[in-house]
Amino acid sequence: MIRNNYHTHTCRCGHALGTDEQFVQAAIKAGIRKLGFSDHAPYRKSCRGIRMYMKDLKGYVASVQALKEKYKDRIEILMGLEVEALPEEWATLSRYRRDFDYLILGQHFLELDKGDAYSFDKPEQLHEYVKKIEYGASHHLVECIAHPDLPLYGYPYIDGNVLKMAEDLAEISLKYDVPLEINCGSGCKIGWVTYLGGMRLPYPVKEVFDIFIEKGCKLIIGMDAHEPYDFLTDERLDLALSITDFSKAKILEDYDILAAAKRNKALFY
Numbered sequence: 001m002i003r004n005n006y007h008t009h010t011c012r013c014g015h016a017l018g019t020d021e022q023f024v025q026a027a028i029k030a031g032i033r034k035l036g037f038s039d040h041a042p043y044r045k046s047c048r049g050i051r052m053y054m055k056d057l058k059g060y061v062a063s064v065q066a067l068k069e070k071y072k073d074r075i076e077i078l079m080g081l082e083v084e085a086l087p088e089e090w091a092t093l094s095r096y097r098r099d100f101d102y103l104i105l106g107q108h109f110l111e112l113d114k115g116d117a118y119s120f121d122k123p124e125q126l127h128e129y130v131k132k133i134e135y136g137a138s139h140h141l142v143e144c145i146a147h148p149d150l151p152l153y154g155y156p157y158i159d160g161n162v163l164k165m166a167e168d169l170a171e172i173s174l175k176y177d178v179p180l181e182i183n184c185g186s187g188c189k190i191g192w193v194t195y196l197g198g199m200r201l202p203y204p205v206k207e208v209f210d211i212f213i214e215k216g217c218k219l220i221i222g223m224d225a226h227e228p229y230d231f232l233t234d235e236r237l238d239l240a241l242s243i244t245d246f247s248k249a250k251i252l253e254d255y256d257i258l259a260a261a262k263r264n265k266a267l268f269y
């Protein structure tokens with residue numbers, strides 16, 4: 001079981017279950033000491049079932065703050081958001097950068113609600129994806145790159161383009177000192193899938209993480225919890241860690257995300 005988890009959703013995104021307090025109680029039960037909420041951030045245009053509505057942001061902040069106070073003797077609660085690096089939403093992202101404890105980058109689209117990263121099947125899309133990640137990292141927008149290999153959910157095989165994507169992501173992570181996440185969410189929930197190139201998890205993917213490990217990138221584990229129960233089992237964590245040999249990986253078990261956010265906020269823009 002992990003001690004810190006900075007990747008936690010709430011029911012406001014429209015595809016997660018449970019109350020905010022149930023997430024906190026489950027995390028305490030699981031022995032988590034630092035719990036960061038990072039629900040899918042809203043933008044000017046809403047999208048039902050994908051991310052929270054702008055009108056719910058205030059309630060999210062109020063709820064997390066109240067829980068932080070209520071449970072302060074038992075767990076440290078941080079207020080974050082999972083954002084997309086979208087130049088067209090820069091004004092909103094700047095506000096989040098300033099107002100939230102930390103941000104994580106979960107790039108699900110190339111443009112707002114366009115270019116769905118779950119359904120990539122062309123090398124150019126991987127290239128565009130990398131460009132978006134670099135945009136976020138180079139602006140010091142985020143403290144972690146969540147599920148960096150998410151495009152492999154739909155991408156049919158592990159080819160040279162995938163390895164190039166992994167190398168580029170490793171370079172970005174090292175250059176801007178942003179850890180890459182070993183994600184225990186949807187990819188592990190789905191489990192082993194037969195792709196054209198053979199059986200693998202949709203993500204995380206061995207070939208990608210082998211490159212991250214070889215290049216010496218900092219890694220963190222993210223539960224990507226979408227229901228309180230996700231904290232109460234190690235099944236998906238074990239699955240994510242079974243894809244390759246992580247013994248030589250630089251897994252940050254006590255990543256001080258607040259200190260990283262402080263550094264990035266000072267460098268932001």
Ligand SMILES: [Zn+2]
Nearest residue numbers: 009013015040
């Ligand atoms: Zn989600």
Ligand SMILES: [Zn+2]
Nearest residue numbers: 007082106224
């Ligand atoms: Zn997430």
